[in-house]
Amino acid sequence: MSTDSPDIQKVGVVGCGLMGSGIAEVCARGGPHTLVYEVDKAALDRGRERIEQSLERAVARGRLAPEEAERVNGSLAFTTDLEDFADRDLTIEAVPENEDLKAGIFEALDRIVQRPDALFASNTSSIPVMKLGAVTSRPGQVMGLHFFNPVPVLDLVELVPSLATDDRAWARMRHFVSGVLGKHVIVSQDRAGFVVNSLLVPYLLSAIRMFESGFAVAQDIDEGMVRGCGHPMGPLALVDHIGLDTTLAVAESLYAEFREPLYAPPPLLSRMVQAGNTGRKSGRGFYPYPKPASPPRIDTTPRSPSC
Structure with a gap:
């Protein structure tokens, strides 16, 4: 350097x-x-x-x-x-x-x-x-x-x-x-989301929709992408790391520019942000975080999506 x-x-x-x-x-x-x-x-x-x-x-x-x-x-x-x-x-x-x-x-x-x-x-x-x-x-x-x-x-x-x-x-x-x-x-060209978020955000929103629908629990969604696709972190854990509020803001900006359904924020994401469950920085997102640096405590019991 x-x-x-x-x-x-x-x-x-x-x-x-x-x-x-x-x-x-x-x-x-x-x-x-x-x-x-x-x-x-x-x-x-x-x-x-x-x-x-x-x-x-x-x-x-x-x-x-x-x-x-x-x-x-x-x-x-x-x-x-x-x-x-x-x-x-x-x-x-x-x-x-x-x-x-x-x-x-x-x-x-x-x-x-x-x-x-x-x-x-x-x-x-x-x-x-x-x-x-x-x-x-x-x-x-x-x-x-x-x-x-x-x-x-x-x-x-x-x-x-x-x-x-x-x-x-x-x-x-x-x-x-x-x-x-x-x-x-x-x-990148000056388009909402630029290169990385234009590719990343639809993937994250798809994971949230999967969880929201009851298709799979958070741990299984994340482990599927970590163990099956070699990702370093699952999508829901990544949303918690980024911040649900930031993820929502980026999704809204992308949807406002492109009007494509894949960029539309899932209702659950909006509700969790409204509830103050914004991820690691708030102590709770898709996983609870008793301490800022502690790993997610994962409940493996099948359940309905909730915030």
Whole structure:
């Protein structure tokens, strides 16, 4: 991985949740000074702790030298004031998958960031990038940059230029992601879901419909795909890992764009999100999670679907 990046020396990350904290960590590992924003001190402290724990795990597993972890910590700064992003060369938005919320962030960043050729990226997993770029005065510098969780571990990033993205901005962003962050880049057209979620979400929704209909219990659905197809994780466990709320938001965005039945969210998914059963982060999804890091406790007794 190269840290020689005269073009992008100062990165901003808006949002320090599960994805934002991972993005901030890999940006700081790459070398640039990385400023992280959250809405209040409590959220910021949680995000800072998440990054520190991730670095400690990397050191404990021999994936990161202690002195490198210290350097990464020194490259990070935290703020609750978005105005502090004025000097950023690149800003990556990583707030929840809500189009109005993301658009509001881009409107604010367009006003705040001073560098005329600054780059802007969204970690959206489904919202068309053109919609976000259109709220700014410089849509040619706005792209999708879709990372995958856990960000420090998974090396794939989807780079999504919109119809308005200019060639130089695209080339600068690709160099940063591959040359500085050391990630593997695939390029997608600016269509809802991009490459990965356009293929993944129908599969996940099919598993939910199978469970909802009583066709099979959760464990059997998951074990069928793990043991029969060699998947590292079953679809229902994966939905719990992603978050049912995120899965629902992506499905709704895909269905709104394509109007194809395979993208329509199953009623059970909507009801579980309404009930607050959003997966690992809430303590319950298709499986219960007594502790955040504990594995699913699986009931093998046949039963009707419930949340």
